[in-house]
Amino acid sequence: MIATPPAHVQEHSTHEHPAHLRHHFASVEQQRESASFGMWLFLLTEIMFFGGMFAAYLIYRNWYYPAFVVGSHQLSIFLGTFNTAVLICSSFTMAMGVYSAEMKRRKALIGWLLATIFLGLVFLGVKADEYHEKWEKHHVPGLNFSTQDFTHPTDKEPPLPADMAAKTQVYFSLYFAMTGMHALHMVIGISILVILVVQAWAGAYTQGHMTTIENFGLYWHFVDIVWIFLFPLLYLISRHQ
């Protein structure tokens, strides 16, 4: 008793297509387009997720303006700029990774992905150092906070009245929420990158099918864009005062 092969197996005898083309897609191009579309829909939810925090930041900055000014002066502009450059470099290495996959160069792809991991780790290391400094200066709302630096400043900052000095906690809460969520995205991104390197090692993305690399690239660049806005809002816009 010989069972009739399923329709899609029968079809294989009549047409040829790349092994990675799923049968519910008409062409490789359509499959690629669908994957990219789906990834962008996910990124739209991410835009709204970070957008809510950006909106909160704008409103509270208008309400407690003096507290936000002195709060932002506590951040190191050098470390912020350094980390911005590191992230832009990592976006470049990721873009080159996508290009290498496109060109089917396995070693180059692995190299660029490893460079991206390295730069991501440098960013997180600098961020951890900044967080540690906040802890030592008692600038962590809810856990370790003192308004001493703002009511009785030791530098050239104007002293704030006690009620406004207390509002610096709003600034630091938003600072930790926004950079923390951004850092979490980096941690997730680096974890996925490690998996991608292992799979790329086995030649998974250099045989024509590289949707995973492309979509991960979109994610990594998105995280870069979030930082492109966090950097001026948290570090820069009150620097001149």
Added chain:
Amino acid sequence: MSTHSEELNSEPTHHEHHVVGPKVYLVIFGTLLMFTAITVAASYMELYVFNAIVALAIACIKAVLVILFFMHIKYSSRLTKLTVAAGFFTFFVLITMTMTDYISRAWGLW
């Protein structure tokens, strides 16, 4: 079969796949670093209300460069372009409607 592929070609999701090369990436990379330097320098200048505007304008330019070239939107299909535009439009609505509310709450009371 030919009518089938013609149908696909006329869809808004159809586009020729475009490989973006290292030259474009390098130029964009350099431009992004340059804008980073400019925005840091501008933040030390006393521009009053324009400090925030300049900083955000430069951030927007950088974001658009990343989206167009690193994320390949310049070379994408109309469907993908529309999707991205819809996302940023919704974000724009979020910010403007919220700020409109906060600005007009105490309208005439100051």
